[in-house]
Amino acid sequence: MTPETVRSLLIVEDDLALQKQIKWSLDRFESVTAHDRSSALLQLRKCLPAVVTMDLGLPPDADSVSEGLKLLEQVMAFDPDIKVIVLTGQNDQANALRAVAMGAYDFFAKPFEPELLNLTVERAFRMFELQRENRRLQALQQPDAMAGLITRDPEMLRICRTIEKVASSNATVMLLGESGTGKEVLARGLHQASPRRAEKFVAINCAAIPENLLESELFGYEKGAFTGAAKMTLGKIEMAHGGTLMLDEIGDLPLSLQAKLLRFLQERVIERVGGRQEIAVDVRIVCATHQDLAALSKDGRFREDLYYRLAEIVVNIPPLRERVGDAALLAHAFVRRFAQEQNRSAMTLTEDAVQAVENHLWPGNIRELENCIRRAAIMADGSQIGCDDLGLKSLQNDETDTSLDLRVIRDDAEKRAIVAALGRVNGNMVRAADLLGVSRPTLYDLMHRLALK
Numbered sequence: 137m138t139p140e141t142v143r144s145l146l147i148v149e150d151d152l153a154l155q156k157q158i159k160w161s162l163d164r165f166e167s168v169t170a171h172d173r174s175s176a177l178l179q180l181r182k183c184l185p186a187v188v189t190m191d192l193g194l195p196p197d198a199d200s201v202s203e204g205l206k207l208l209e210q211v212m213a214f215d216p217d218i219k220v221i222v223l224t225g226q227n228d229q230a231n232a233l234r235a236v237a238m239g240a241y242d243f244f245a246k247p248f249e250p251e252l253l254n255l256t257v258e259r260a261f262r263m264f265e266l267q268r269e270n271r272r273l274q275a276l277q278q279p280d281a282m283a284g285l286i287t288r289d290p291e292m293l294r295i296c297r298t299i300e301k302v303a304s305s306n307a308t309v310m311l312l313g314e315s316g317t318g319k320e321v322l323a324r325g326l327h328q329a330s331p332r333r334a335e336k337f338v339a340i341n342c343a344a345i346p347e348n349l350l351e352s353e354l355f356g357y358e359k360g361a362f363t364g365a366a367k368m369t370l371g372k373i374e375m376a377h378g379g380t381l382m383l384d385e386i387g388d389l390p391l392s393l394q395a396k397l398l399r400f401l402q403e404r405v406i407e408r409v410g411g412r413q414e415i416a417v418d419v420r421i422v423c424a425t426h427q428d429l430a431a432l433s434k435d436g437r438f439r440e441d442l443y444y445r446l447a448e449i450v451v452n453i454p455p456l457r458e459r460v461g462d463a464a465l466l467a468h469a470f471v472r473r474f475a476q477e478q479n480r481s482a483m484t485l486t487e488d489a490v491q492a493v494e495n496h497l498w499p500g501n502i503r504e505l506e507n508c509i510r511r512a513a514i515m516a517d518g519s520q521i522g523c524d525d526l527g528l529k530s531l532q533n534d535e536t537d538t539s540l541d542l543r544v545i546r547d548d549a550e551k552r553a554i555v556a557a558l559g560r561v562n563g564n565m566v567r568a569a570d571l572l573g574v575s576r577p578t579l580y581d582l583m584h585r586l587a588l589k
């Protein structure tokens with residue numbers, strides 16, 4: 137729920153005359169009504185009220201408080217911030233107190249005094265708004281939405297800035313990158329940097345759920361929609377209402393569901409499985425995949441119209457092997473974190489371990505590196521983590537070990553230049569020294585040092 141949204145009052149009363157009377161006496165608030173528990177739950181999800189006034193005696197058993205208390209419990213489970221004002225009979229203080237113990241905000245004995253009820257409802261709205269505002273401010277204090285993301289690679293830093301820039305819009309973002317490159321980290325960062333940060337971030341992995349369950353997982357289902365559907369259940373889209381929904385591995389979404397998702401993106405309403413009602417849902421979509429979606433859509437395996445809807449902003453995340461200096465930077469950071477988590481004194485990577493980390497290609501990207509360091513931090517005997525602990529080959533005494541040694545690089549270049557100069561002047565030392573810009577004795581010395589004689 138975005139902070140600007142006006143929240144309404146829900147009046148739950150089975151006596152329709154009384155319901156009208158309450159609505160009328162609270163007419164300065166925007167209100168909706170319900171006459172029993174199931175219609176109240178429906179309104180709750182549809183209108184997301186801030187305040188509920190509720191009769192405890194509801195049908196089918198209006199003489200007892202069981203339905204009312206059950207509804208109260210469900211309201212509190214749905215959103216504990218909602219302020220519920222319980223309307224009870226004159227001599228029913230025990231049940232009123234029971235309701236307060238279960239989370240009700242206040243109670244009122246019938247017949248009620250309209251002015252007093254007005255004041256209580258107003259106070260409840262104010263309390264609700266204050267709590268929301270408080271949470272929003274707390275979220276604002278979060279200094280950097282990308283705080284958990286470690287990188288010094290220029291391309292990754294550029295991506296972080298892009299994510300922060302587009303966060304305030306509602307544009308759908310598509311994150312493309314190999315497995316383990318941090319797509320979910322970036323999606324969470326986007327949510328944190330957006331005005332939706334006080335609401336939920338919900339992620340669903342389309343590849344991890346069997347096709348026959350995915351529809352109800354995404355869209356929810358009504359009670360009795362299929363065998364085993366014992367109660368109405370919200371889908372991930374509805375759960376993310378007001379917040380951000382991450383559709384991970386979107387390339388694995390079956391074609392039948394692609395059509396349904398497209399309809400949702402166009403009309404922003406869903407229908408639960410087995411339901412007939414259209415429910416408006418306000419979510420920001422982020423999707424991610426390691427697959428080539430454009431190619432999938434050319435092959436007819438991914439709807440082109442859905443692709444263009446989802447690809448409003450496309451972010452290509454580079455694999456770890458292409459990020460300059462990040463493997464070692466992340467390795468050091470993970471060592472510090474895992475040593476701390478295991479209450480071990482400071483641990484460090486040996487020099488050849490750092491070198492091995494830098495040279496490994498990390499096909500599983502940051503996830504693989506993270507797991508590798510976690511395992512090593514557990515296995516290492518002392519405070520030093522070496523190549524053996526990491527399960528990587530040491531590069532010491534290996535040819536590639538000298539790849540960054542300037543002296544070796546310089547010697548090699550000098551050797552090649554001298555050979556080329558001598559070749560060009562057919563072995564004439566005087567002319568070769570001239571070509572190389574050194575004296576003849578210096579050229580002799582160099583050839584001696586470089587074992588060229």
Ligand SMILES: Nc1ncnc2c1ncn2[C@@H]1O[C@H](COP(=O)(O)OP(=O)(O)OP(=O)(O)O)[C@@H](O)[C@H]1O
Nearest residue numbers: 284285286287314315316317318319320321502503
């Ligand atoms: N730049 C980073 N700094 C610190 N940790 C990171 C970074 N990128 C990724 N991680 C960590 O690496 C792991 C994998 O990241 P994440 O789940 O976001 O990748 P992914 O691309 O969504 O993977 P998959 O495609 O397999 O779902 C997580 O534990 C995450 O915290």
